[in-house]
Every structure is written in C-alpha cells, then in structure tokens.
Amino acid sequence: MRSLFILLLLLLTLPSFSQKEDSFQGNMTLIDFSYGYIIPGGDMSDRFGGASYLNTAVGYLWRNNFQLELKGGFLFGTNVKEDVLSELRQEQNLIIGNNGTDAVVFLRERGINISLNIGKVFSFRENSRSGLKLTAGVGFLQHWIRIQDDINTLPQLDNGYLFGYDRKTQGLALNQFVGYQVLANNQRLNFNVGIEFTQGFTNNIRNYNFGSDIDHSKSRLDLLITPKIGLILSFYKFDNPEEIFY
Numbered sequence: 001m002r003s004l005f006i007l008l009l010l011l012l013t014l015p016s017f018s019q020k021e022d023s024f025q026g027n028m029t030l031i032d033f034s035y036g037y038i039i040p041g042g043d044m045s046d047r048f049g050g051a052s053y054l055n056t057a058v059g060y061l062w063r064n065n066f067q068l069e070l071k072g073g074f075l076f077g078t079n080v081k082e083d084v085l086s087e088l089r090q091e092q093n094l095i096i097g098n099n100g101t102d103a104v105v106f107l108r109e110r111g112i113n114i115s116l117n118i119g120k121v122f123s124f125r126e127n128s129r130s131g132l133k134l135t136a137g138v139g140f141l142q143h144w145i146r147i148q149d150d151i152n153t154l155p156q157l158d159n160g161y162l163f164g165y166d167r168k169t170q171g172l173a174l175n176q177f178v179g180y181q182v183l184a185n186n187q188r189l190n191f192n193v194g195i196e197f198t199q200g201f202t203n204n205i206r207n208y209n210f211g212s213d214i215d216h217s218k219s220r221l222d223l224l225i226t227p228k229i230g231l232i233l234s235f236y237k238f239d240n241p242e243e244i245f246y
Contacts, residue, residue, distance in 0.1 A: 003121075012240070016125070022214060022234060026236065027061065027062050027063055027236075028060075028129075029058070029059070029234070029235040030057075030060070030061055030067075030069070030183075030234050030235075031056070031058055031059075031233040031234075031237070032058075032192065032230045033055075033056055033230055033231050034053075034054070034055040034056075034057070034073075034192075034230030035054060035055070036052075036073075036226040036227060036228030037053065037227060037228075038050060038051045038053050038077070038224050038225070038226050039052065039227075040222075040225075041223030041224070041225060042199075042222055043202075043220040043221055043222055044143075044222035044224060046081065047080070047167070048079060048081060048109045048142075049077065049079025050077065051079065051111075052075070052076055053066065053074070053113075053228065054076075055073035055074075055113075055228065056071070056072055056073070057070065057072075057230075057232070058070050061129070061183075061205060065122070065129065066118070066119070067118070067119055067120065067121060068116075068117070068118050069117050069118075069135070070116050070117075071113075071114065071116075071175075073112065073113045074111070075109060075112065075113065075143060076108070076111075077108070078108055080107035080108065080109055082145070082167065082214075084145055084166075084210070084211045085107070085165065085211055087210065088154075095124035095154065097154050097155070098155060100190065103154040105148065105149045105153065106148040107145055107146070107147060108140070108145070108146040108148055109143065110143065110144055110146045111141070111142055111143030111144065112142050112143075113140075113141050113142075113224070114139045114140045115133040115137045115138060115139025115175040115197070117177070118136070119135025119136060119177070120133075120134060120135075120136050125199050127185075128185075129183040130182045130184070131180070131181065132179075132180060133177065133179050133180060133194065134155035134178055134183055135175045135177045136175065136177075137175045137176075138172065138174060138175070139172075139173050139174075139175055140171075140172065141170065141172075141173035141200035141222060141224075142170035143168075143169055143170075144167055144169065145167050146166070147162060147165055161210070164206065164209060164210040164212060165209075166206070167206070168204070168205050169203065169205065170202055171200055171201050171202030171203055172201050172202075173199065173200040173201070174198070174201075175198050177195070177196045177197075178197075179192055179194015180192065180194060183232070183234055187234065190231065190233070191229065191232055192227045193196070194227075194228065195225065195226065195228070197223075198222075198223070199222075200223070201221065202219070202221075202222050203217075203219055204216040204217070204220075
C-alpha cells in the first residue's frame with residue numbers, strides 16, 4: 001500500500017515540473033486511460049446490447065503532431081441477447097440445477113480490442129498541441145459470452161462443455177477515432193474526447209456450439225461505435241535535462 005501511494009504521488013507531481021517552451025513543442029510520449037460506452041452494430045447487435053469499454057493506449061507524438069499509438073481495451077457488459085442456454089430451460093425459463101433446485105446463472109459479455117493506430121492532431125492555434133485528432137489503424141477483436149455460475153449450480157457445464165456455449169469469436173479489426181485532444185502547456189489538463197469506430201471481420205472459433213440453430217460457420221461483421229473520454233499523462237524529452245527545476 002505504501003509503495004502504491006508513493007507511485008500515485010509521483011504521477012500527480014509530474015505536471016508540476018516546469019519546462020522550456022521548445023520542449024513542449026517537441027516529441028513526447030503519451031499514456032492514455034479511457035472509458036467508453038459501446039453501441040453495437042452489424043452481427044454484434046444480434047448478440048449483445050450496449051457495453052462498457054476500458055482502454056489504455058501508449059503513444060508517441062512527434063513535433064509535427066503526427067501520432068502513433070498502441071491501444072488495448074476490455075469490453076464488458078450484462079446485455080446478452082443470444083440465449084445460449086435455451087436448450088437447458090424448462091417452463092417459465094427456469095434451468096434445473098443441482099438437487100433439482102433452480103440454477104443461479106447469468107450471461108455476461110466479455111471481449112478485447114487491440115489495435116496499432118497512426119494519425120494526426122490538427123491544431124488551430126500557434127504553439128498549441130491541442131486540436132482535432134484523427135487516427136486509423138488495424139488490430140484484433142475478440143468477444144465471447146461468459147456464463148457466470150458462481151456457486152456451481154449447473155452441472156451441465158462441467159467436463160469441458162462450457163466452451164460449447166461461450167460463442168468465442170475473433171478476427172481482424174479496423175479502428176478509427178475522431179475527436180479532440182487537449183495537451184495543456186501548463187500540464188494541468190490533458191485529455192481527449194471523441195468517438196471510436198471498429199469494424200471486426202470475425203469468425204466463431206469453437207468446433208461445436210450448443211443451444212442454438214444459428215449457423216456459426218459464417219463470417220461475421222461486428223461493428224462497434226464507442227463514444228469515449230480519456231485522461232492523458234504526457235512525458236517530454238528535454239534537450240538540456242539539467243535545466244529542469246521544481
């Protein structure tokens with residue numbers, strides 16, 4: 001706990017370092033922590049509703065405001081439309097679990113989205129690193145249905161059968177971002193806000209899928225529209241490090 005407190009204190013004091021104006025206009029490394037809300041489209045909307053998206057990105061911003069970044073995010077939600085346990089349900093949609101009692105089971109959305117993106121920040125003011133941010137890239141999209149049975153009430157999912165219900169799907173994905181990025185000269189406020197678009201060309205990777213008459217061998221087009229906002233930590237490269245003072 002003490003080490004964590006010291007680390008947080010150091011991160012919070014980073015913006016207090018003063019720097020020369022030419023350093024702020026030079027190259028810099030950016031670390032972005034974002035939250036978004038996914039609006040699904042295409043085949044994705046047949047399986048899931050809206051979901052949350054936590055994302056981290058490490059980027060490099062050149063002096064000319066071109067930016068390269070590696071992004072990774074985690075998808076999670078509770079709105080699952082495809083009932084993969086339909087064949088196990090009895091009357092009134094109940095599932096019989098251990099000892100003839102009702103099973104306590106929930107369906108959850110899970111996934112990951114990783115991409116390498118390149119783009120540019122278009123600044124509208126002199127000596128400013130803030131402006132319209134446009135990026136595009138290629139990556140990897142994977143999603144599945146998590147069957148949450150915390151107290152093991154459903155023996156039908158034992159012995160490896162669980163994987164026949166999770167609908168794990170993955171494939172190549174294209175990503176674009178349109179938004180506004182703010183990098184303040186005084187380091188007091190660094191953030192971005194905008195919309196991320198993802199087009200996933202995916203396929204189901206399981207050899208068998210229980211509980212559905214859907215043809216899972218077909219290729220999918222999974223679309224994600226994600227309004228998001230993120231906080232940014234920025235690190236500058238100083239030409240004369242000995243001139244930095246507190």
